[in-house]
Amino acid sequence: MSSQPPAGFRRSFRLSRRDKKTNKSMYESKKSEMYDMADVPTYEEVTPYRRQSGAKHRLVVLVGPTGVGLNELKRKLLICDPQHFSVTIPHTTRAKRNQESDGVEYHFISKNLFETDIHNNKFIEYGEYKGNYYGTSLDSIRSVLSKNKVCLLDVQPHTIKHLRTAEFKPFVVFVKPPTVERLRETRKNAKIISGKDDKGSAKSFTEDDFQEMVKTAQSMETQYGHLFEKVIMNDDLSAAFSELRLALKKVESETQWVPVSWTHS
Numbered sequence: 001m002s003s004q005p006p007a008g009f010r011r012s013f014r015l016s017r018r019d020k021k022t023n024k025s026m027y028e029s030k031k032s033e034m035y036d037m038a039d040v041p042t043y044e045e046v047t048p049y050r051r052q053s054g055a056k057h058r059l060v061v062l063v064g065p066t067g068v069g070l071n072e073l074k075r076k077l078l079i080c081d082p083q084h085f086s087v088t089i090p091h092t093t094r095a096k097r098n099q100e101s102d103g104v105e106y107h108f109i110s111k112n113l114f115e116t117d118i119h120n121n122k123f124i125e126y127g128e129y130k131g132n133y134y135g136t137s138l139d140s141i142r143s144v145l146s147k148n149k150v151c152l153l154d155v156q157p158h159t160i161k162h163l164r165t166a167e168f169k170p171f172v173v174f175v176k177p178p179t180v181e182r183l184r185e186t187r188k189n190a191k192i193i194s195g196k197d198d199k200g201s202a203k204s205f206t207e208d209d210f211q212e213m214v215k216t217a218q219s220m221e222t223q224y225g226h227l228f229e230k231v232i233m234n235d236d237l238s239a240a241f242s243e244l245r246l247a248l249k250k251v252e253s254e255t256q257w258v259p260v261s262w263t264h265s
């Protein structure tokens, strides 16, 4: 098994994706040409879909560049309606700390079992940090959905295609940054975490972070824009949050177009 962390290191483990000294992403995705081909938009037959009451919710997938505010938006949704929204519990091979409980902060499993699960494609995204694996399993998504809750998941955009199934019917929201000028104004007091784990240190955004965020957002939109069902600009946080809430309400109550293949199972 390669010691290289995979491309799809889960965003919730975002802290580990930044090098503490350089603040650069440590786990850049390397994509083969074939992989890229799979991201090319192609014709897809769609059909109207409306969730029946009592049916599982569509999976809500949030994507956006590092630091754009995905966690903040998720946190606000969880706070405003904890009975309705939930997030997945990740797996890890790191040792459990005293105050932690298995199945609460993480599912703590052995390295052997984790590697078996990787082999059996149980993870939608996983990665390695300081010798420990961290990952998000498909079953952890299923577990949230089976409680009839809306599952909020943030992933790397190249993971979206693996989630586009009849089972998950993902509603993909792209959160994009405003201009660099507006980032400077709105993120004056904001902090980004630069280090994995609970000891990760928070630091202010730099000019480079803002430039990088805008640049990454542009390339994400170019490459994966056809997979985004909703684009929200996170300029003013409360406005972005309201827009997201409204979009999610509509997903639950109104008819949307989905690929025909999602309704044939």
Ligand SMILES: Nc1ncnc2c1ncn2[C@@H]1O[C@H](COP(=O)(O)OP(=O)(O)OP(=O)(O)O)[C@@H](O)[C@H]1O
Binding pocket: 011, 014, 015, 064, 065, 066, 067, 068, 069, 070, 071, 072, 073, 186, 187, 189, 190, 191, 192, 193, 234, 235, 236, 237, 238, 240
């Ligand atoms: N619209 C906003 N205005 C001001 N500050 C914001 C806004 N949105 C997010 N922030 C702040 O920016 C910081 C980074 O946000 P957050 O941690 O949610 O980003 P993220 O997208 O989850 O980043 P990462 O990819 O690194 O996990 C936090 O301090 C957050 O409170």
